[in-house]
Amino acid sequence: MNTAVGNRIAIFGASGYAGGELVRLVDAHPSMEIGYLGAHSRSGSELREVHPHLPGGNRELGSLNPDRAQGMDLAFLALPHGASALLASELAEMGVAVVDLGSDFRMDTPQRYREAYGADHPLPEQLSGWVYGLPELFRDRIIGASRVAAPGCYPTAASLALAPLAAAGVIELEGIVVNAVSGISGAGRGVKSELLFGSIDESVSAYAVGTHRHRPEMEQVLDDMTGGTSSLSFTPHLVPMQRGLLATCHAKTSRDTSEVLEVLHAAYGNEPFVEVVDAPPATRWVVGSNRCLIHAVVDSHTSSVVVVSVIDNLMKGAAGQAIQCANLMLGNPEDSGLPLAGWMP
Amino acid sequence: MNTAVGNRIAIFGASGYAGGELVRLVDAHPSMEIGYLGAHSRSGSELREVHPHLPGGNRELGSLNPDRAQGMDLAFLALPHGASALLASELAEMGVAVVDLGSDFRMDTPQRYREAYGADHPLPEQLSGWVYGLPELFRDRIIGASRVAAPGCYPTAASLALAPLAAAGVIELEGIVVNAVSGISGAGRGVKSELLFGSIDESVSAYAVGTHRHRPEMEQVLDDMTGGTSSLSFTPHLVPMQRGLLATCHAKTSRDTSEVLEVLHAAYGNEPFVEVVDAPPATRWVVGSNRCLIHAVVDSHTSSVVVVSVIDNLMKGAAGQAIQCANLMLGNPEDSGLPLAGWMP
Amino acid sequence: MNTAVGNRIAIFGASGYAGGELVRLVDAHPSMEIGYLGAHSRSGSELREVHPHLPGGNRELGSLNPDRAQGMDLAFLALPHGASALLASELAEMGVAVVDLGSDFRMDTPQRYREAYGADHPLPEQLSGWVYGLPELFRDRIIGASRVAAPGCYPTAASLALAPLAAAGVIELEGIVVNAVSGISGAGRGVKSELLFGSIDESVSAYAVGTHRHRPEMEQVLDDMTGGTSSLSFTPHLVPMQRGLLATCHAKTSRDTSEVLEVLHAAYGNEPFVEVVDAPPATRWVVGSNRCLIHAVVDSHTSSVVVVSVIDNLMKGAAGQAIQCANLMLGNPEDSGLPLAGWMP
């Protein structure tokens, strides 16, 4: 399934939903091959027990010992918040390139980290050594980098919707409102009462109202793109579906719809994975794909623009984006091994 | 099932989802009984063919001829936009009290109607004769009224969340952002490709971005409550569930969470169907019930309040609220025949 | 909500799905009122924390101490397998009538119990003191009884489909095949990985293939009705929905469809909760209702009849049927407090 001369890849955190997607994508990648699979509580299990949809022989999940990645080209870390920092640091010292899908190294300063996570960073001096892995906005920094922190699913959808407009000065940086809905896989694979089918099916709820830790990450991206200081309000919601994420972003603007669309088309006209679309997109259109679809309308009644973006939270919002970053880091074609087509119905 | 001395009720539009709920609720109401069931395209069908979950003998759906409601105490109209105006007018002339679940008589002026629906009202001189049927805000007007226009599901959820805060001067009337998600029953029972299971399941989409006709209705309520002029941006979304509606409302405020909650508790402390709750509510908590749950948090970072409200779009958002209005019009206890308990799982 | 002279009811196991339905039904019952709510692990919790869809003031869940039901008219037990036996025995000694929704007292002999559950019954001498609570088949035994073991959801659906045909000698007692699908609430409220939304949604699986413990219970009913010895093969499946159960039952017959229907109509023509229908029924038609719908077709190609029956597993398959039994035990009208209408959509 892989060429002999491919990149050897370690995946730490292979037992979660994002980890499973990484295994699937690397298995099918034309120039990557899996060199090691590590997990925490499921260490010692067969891959097929943990991910019964992933065949391919008897593959055992090992531990999270970084030494097991010795000599690999790159390691993906798909671990809970707080579990990546030390491991990432050790891998980097071993000369293994790292894409961390977790949140430990996304913030650019210790202050921003504390604002987001309410605690001090364990290795604050290392924060500046990491690149934020959103290729459409920061491609130049990612090419050839060895330490990339891939964004969360909500910031990916919101940033792709808002950042070009902010950078072009088309929207105001204050008073931005981001509402988003996510499929349940975004909440992880933990065995919790509130994630039972009987709790989730046929129901919607908001969570972390006013306090979600992805809000500072979104502001950081807008500040980075503009040199200004943004402030936004973010409210996430869980909806009864497995995958898919939709962000509805409101910002003040004095422009009309065509001016807004012009900026978005200029930003994404040549991007393989981002498309500006004429009708409000459904999340299902991108499930299974690494694409992000963006739709924008100016509501002149309130002098605001509504930008709607959709992604697959496990693809462009996690594993797909991590592969996209890894391609740039390792010198592969950026879209290598990344499906454009989704799955319907 | 009904007492001999109950209110005799006609239901026009009994074949749709809201019509089915009206039949179910009136059948179980201690002082109402069904006197006539009318429908448009399903006229001539047995009720049980159209609503296989509603037993109770062989009941045929008749036409939309208003004469069939002669002598009834009250008629519910659950018809598409534009189909109520003439029928409602004729019923009112016959002395039959009317609760219109449709949108024809919700607007208070011909101007507001034109803004919402993009056309002139067919009977503009009659608009002022109708009362807006949201009991928690306009109870005094509804008691004993003979023509009540019940609100739409989105305006019910948004108005209950925002109106007390607006009336108390706690939030700014400009720059309000309302995002809402609704189960599919809110889109009606039309046989359309975009409402197939294969289109809706496992997907979310926004619709009518920047143009939804419920937006002026929401502003009308806030203006009525405050004497001011509000402006808000409204974006509705469809999510893959049958019932349930959640509105996430953002408004500028200089107050803190406890001050906001104080206003809401004062407004709803004695209401049987509205409750202020400490945690973000799930729509499933109110499906099958006429309740509305409200949760509010001030985000001091952006000086805004986020108010989340949930209802069952077919109950408090349609049939339940219509029964509640009818109870007030006919002198019944307001909560008569209206379940508080929902259905889980 | 209840009359002053109603039956006082204790519910042990009020925190599960069936327990929640019992609370909802007793709250709305015209001649029952809740006297005590007991639970195991959720003892000490507020009812509203455990069942957020059930309002009605601050009600705390107590322990499973039988003394708390002293002086009550009847106790419902909705506890896991094995947890009812001793408690039921103590309640019965206290003179409290008992409806056990669990499986401890359903089998008529210690031998049958051992066959079903693979262990000896803890109180084998008491088995004969219990009545099997399927009113349509054993009404005379239930009227005035003080110890009733309500059937499981699968045996209810299969027995209502097959028992009249067996009793009339229309089908062979050997070679019966019952396949059934159930909504997830039938699997209970346990917090297990295999019941997560991410595991259940968009998936179907069979379970307990060849070994399900409800099989001997189904055979017992057929044997009781016929005096013969039946043998059947039963395979249950979980499908991604909250409620609803459909049984597809195959049996050998030499009759044609009209003869089979004649037997079914004769058996159920006067039953309030069982209806023979002309088209294959959908489970949704009975969700929220205590009804069972039955459809039968003879496949002359294989000389067999296919009988399809649908119920709401938490209503006619659990709490509704328990109320129906309690009505018969306490001298209430059999259909008192039991909805015929379901909920759609």
Add this chain to the structure above:
Amino acid sequence: MNTAVGNRIAIFGASGYAGGELVRLVDAHPSMEIGYLGAHSRSGSELREVHPHLPGGNRELGSLNPDRAQGMDLAFLALPHGASALLASELAEMGVAVVDLGSDFRMDTPQRYREAYGADHPLPEQLSGWVYGLPELFRDRIIGASRVAAPGCYPTAASLALAPLAAAGVIELEGIVVNAVSGISGAGRGVKSELLFGSIDESVSAYAVGTHRHRPEMEQVLDDMTGGTSSLSFTPHLVPMQRGLLATCHAKTSRDTSEVLEVLHAAYGNEPFVEVVDAPPATRWVVGSNRCLIHAVVDSHTSSVVVVSVIDNLMKGAAGQAIQCANLMLGNPEDSGLPLAGWMP
């Protein structure tokens, strides 16, 4: 995406669910490329309007004119029953290899066709020129064939479960009972009231009880494999999910579980797409994959074996199997372009 020297492929019926999967699979196939896309009512539409999940430029759907496939290597027909016969005949005369995913040429004799479809075949003399496209059972006939009729989804699942056992004489050919559940995509993309989300979600129903036209197709496979005469009863059900199909097959046997498993392992040990598994499989394990998983248990109580098989009805049950056949017809590796990994969650 395709090599220069690949097989040129026409797809007639590209607008349906199976057609969309064919486009997706051919687009990703290493040695196939799309030469023509035809449709009936959606002729003239852009592919992206019809299948918004399939990007890849502006591709228009043409008509069903066979001339448009002139010079192509192979045509897939994914058309409604009855729409393939003439088109297939014309394509074959033009020298284009044909895989018909429809039912027109699956039956081996005009008599069997009439039994299944209740009408005479329009081109009865051509039936014998077609090969039944189930590679695991009839690989030798498919290799190099030019006219292949791919099986329906239900017969694929049932035949893979039963045929090796029948061929080995391990089960009786009479009295077989097949129950199956299918996701909604199996019912096609027609805009019908009974396929609305509001009708399907949270509900299960049986259909075509005693009369489904796939039953004779299943018997034909067993008869072909054994030289005997089988008779089976088949009942299909729709469950609320997009994809996936599970067949639960009962047959009389005098063997035990280990003997049954031995036969199945011998039959499928070297098959890339069929696997015998130890635990009851969930349909989700194979959604997106071309795999079929089979689980078997002998119920000694009734001397019968229960064989459960799961497939993705649009993959191994339609488009995936068609590609597998085409690979054999065109000399490609059998598994070329066919994913083993599925998608979870």
